[in-house]
Amino acid sequence: MSRPASILRLSWRETRASRRRLLLFGSAISIGVATLVAIRSFTADVEAAVHRQARELLGADLLLTSNRPFTPPVEALLDSLGRQGVTVGRRTLLSSMAYVRRSDATRLVDLRAVGGGFPFYGRVETAPPGAWRALDGADAAVVDTSLLVELHAAIGDTLELGRRSFRIAGVATEVPGRLSGGFGELLPQVYIPVRDVEGTGLVVFGSRATYQALLKLDGERAARHIEALHRRLFEKEAVRARTAGDAEAGLTNSLDQLSSFLQFVGLIALLLGGIGVASGIGAFVAGKLDTIAVLRCLGAERPFVFAVYLLQAAALGLVAAAAGAALGVAVQFLLPTLLAGVLPLDVAVSVEPGAIVAGLVIGVVVAVLFALRPLLEVRLVSPLQALRKPFEDEAARPPRDPWRLAAFGLLAVGVFALAMNQADRPAVGLGFAAAIGVAIGVLALAARAATWLARRTVRLGARGARWPYVVRQGIANLYRPRNQTRAVIVALGFGVTLLATLYIVQANLLGQVQFTTLATPGQPNLVFVDIQPDQEAGVESLLAASGHPALQRVPIVPMRIAAIDGKTPAELLESPRTRPPSPWMLRREFRSTFRDSATSSERVVAGAWWHGPGAGPPYPVSLSADVAQDLRVGVGDRIDWSVQGVTVPTTVVALRTVEWARFEPNFFAVFSSAALRTAPRSTVMLARVEDAAGRSRLQRAVSERYANVTSFDVALVQATVERILRRVALAIRFMAAFSLATGALVLLGAVAAGRLERIREGALLKALGATRRQLSRILLAEYVALGLLAGLVGVGLSVGGGWAMMRFVFDVTFRLPAAPLLAVLAVTAALVAVVGIAASREVFRRTAVEVLRDA
């Protein structure tokens, strides 16, 4: 009999009594592998689809975008391209109030004025079919179905946009380029002919319109050629050029990010599974010590014994990974159906052998890496143990076993390699690995502290307060030999941390919006923007007449940076610097205001505010601290601004932090009133109307008189913010539910690993007179205590994490949402109790006679 063959044979026979239990240890690995395989495969499918349909996504080969009407040099270029046979389509994007007279309803919409044969690629689907062609004529609109619902309108109704009326020709169910630009999917979209925009009177000074030219060229190469040829012109005229390839790259990029996030979830499931495997294998090996001692007595060498059990771990990983890969492929094939409404393109599913092989390899590697350390115990078993049990001190391991250190090192290297494998950049991989290491390290420390505390408490409870015996026994059970209390706390605690952090962040951010606007009387909840100077008095009197006078008037002046400390943006970007200023900040349009004091949501962190209207030139200006950092300026620096061609020189005198999460008009740059009083401006006015119907009436009254004035109901904005947060929350909740499920599997594995001890102990207690009721109470106490510990660790860490996020990321005051956190704690305890007791049924089934049978 050859050695490898006998190792194989013995490995297999040795698992006879425990195969099901071993598979349970591996189930969490299956979940992780399933996630990786499903996500990797599906991402490949979607990317292939994006590649095939890139032009359809953009609707053109090259898209030029500008925040102001194209300047004469750009228009000249477009004309000359048109003469060369290039088809040039047009699109203007802006938001506007839409009004249907028949139903007397208004709604803020994402207005898209199109012309010139847009879209060139992809299909437009409308009801009735062919309605899109109505846009070639005049006064026709094609709208989203949701708009008809919200405005109680029907096809054929008249839709008023600004000063013009449009007949609703049909609804659009699919339009290429839908997701590019504008408000995406947040506002209902309305398509009108581009030549009708002028007549609406919506495009006035200060209104935020986006102008686009769509070019139909001879493929991606031609598009790249045009882009490269005119790059200087585009940069000079602040025109952004985007080819179908760029759109593909952009989409692929976001897909990669999403995929990388989801794979990160899978990786976490894998590592939690790995902890489960380590813990389970540890208990498994502890139960095999006698067998191992006998094998050693019979002449087996240490490497032979080690190989036998290592092979078992590898086989466990392979079986678990194979099951996971099969599950992953099944999920991959289900995903297109599940996501049918969300995906903007048709995805063809195909099996990805690469993803499957990667999943299998990763599963085995994780199982072996995590099993290594507990398996090392096998080497220390002395043949003598077959004859008599070792005393405590004999069984103690050598304090500095180089093999143990090596196993730890291998594990660290392995986790790092896995993280690198998931990430596209080394820095990200390093970040992943570090984050995982820190998270699991902190959880492990917290688990250690929590178990120590529980043990102390129960000791005190035994002496002083005399807790009931079943409670003390239940908690003491957490420390029974071969217990896996800490592994379970780490695995479950992870899921709880995610879930609770999510609640804290959500509650704090949503609470912030609610707190500062809707709930507080006197805070504005209605916003009117784009009010022209000659309309100010009119809007004011309309508001006053309705009984809801303007609470705040905020002037807005659009401008760009002309120079910083005498250097133009072009010069600043060309001069080599170690930390160059952000090009986007240098070229962007600033919408600034002027006032002579800070608001309650602002805090000056450097310098000081000016007194009175501010002297000048140069005039005093205050920047938000973040913007100052992006521009690489500080207090005392000179900035020249270009306001409609007029240069306004300023000196930075104050930096402030801004609570952006509060719903108030906030600004990157605030000028002294002396600086901008005479500059061309538009005005924002804020009012408060308690009831929703009143708000809607006032909005309609203003938009009827002043078509270009757009208004927002804060309640609707808040609903939108909540919708976005909910979507993000969904992803995190998915991740949390996932790690909780993994944690539950680790718990099942832990219960399975302690099965013999549990049955023996149950039988003993029965023999000593315990009833089933007492036994079930002991188990209940044990699992509730375990769940509470895991919950406390998770909630505790999340409070710390949530506080840090509020303080350092969102910069808002932290409030503790006690009720949901207590609920999370209770749910965790209940979950653990149900899973634990369900998995311990055997204790009740076995009769007390087992206690006589284990010699």
Add this chain to the structure above:
Amino acid sequence: MLIARDLTKTYSSGGRPLTVLKEVSLEVEAGGFLAIVGPSGCGKTTLLGLLAGLDTPTGGSVLLDGSDLATLSEDGRARLRGAKVGFVFQTFQLIPTLTALENVQVPLELVPRRQDGKGEEAVVDRARTLLARVGLEGREHHYPAQLSGGEQQRVAIARAFVNRPVILFADEPTGNLDADTGARIIDLLDALNRESGTTIVLATHDADLAARAKRTLRLVNGAVAHEDGRA
């Protein structure tokens, strides 16, 4: 005190019935000391399990201190054991997460107590006294792993007597101990039998140990082969 009539236990092994105990009858008077002896696999442990109500017989009946075990539910038998029965096992069977003192207290903790709190002190006092009686004064707060085999078995004996049982079942109590320690354990059991008048039923294959009993019952292949009574 203990009367067994025609006890039979049949297991199903690989689909075939396997009778491990055939119509065993016995009687032990109050304060008696019975040793059940016989070679390995003769059914000693099975018989002990049936007598203590840990398992239910296929046929026959057991009357323990006047209670017919067949009429009791599993929990009813557990309560009966808690009130009247003590156990000593070959492998000691201490709960590893509890100290010596706490292990001794377990049988008392399982019994509902008075609410005035005095019961608590009584429990601890009784457990301490018994630990002192088995010679483990000062070791109350040690965990089982910190005690030698003989000491663990003495803790187990203290536990067995803590609820003042009327009958004590011992299964190979010296099986895991060296000869000297085993002898001391038996001396202890013997002394406690005399002091408290507790009836003892002991299963063993150790002839020396069996010789200390007042009566012996020899089992061969699940049936009574020989009964020898000196008292």
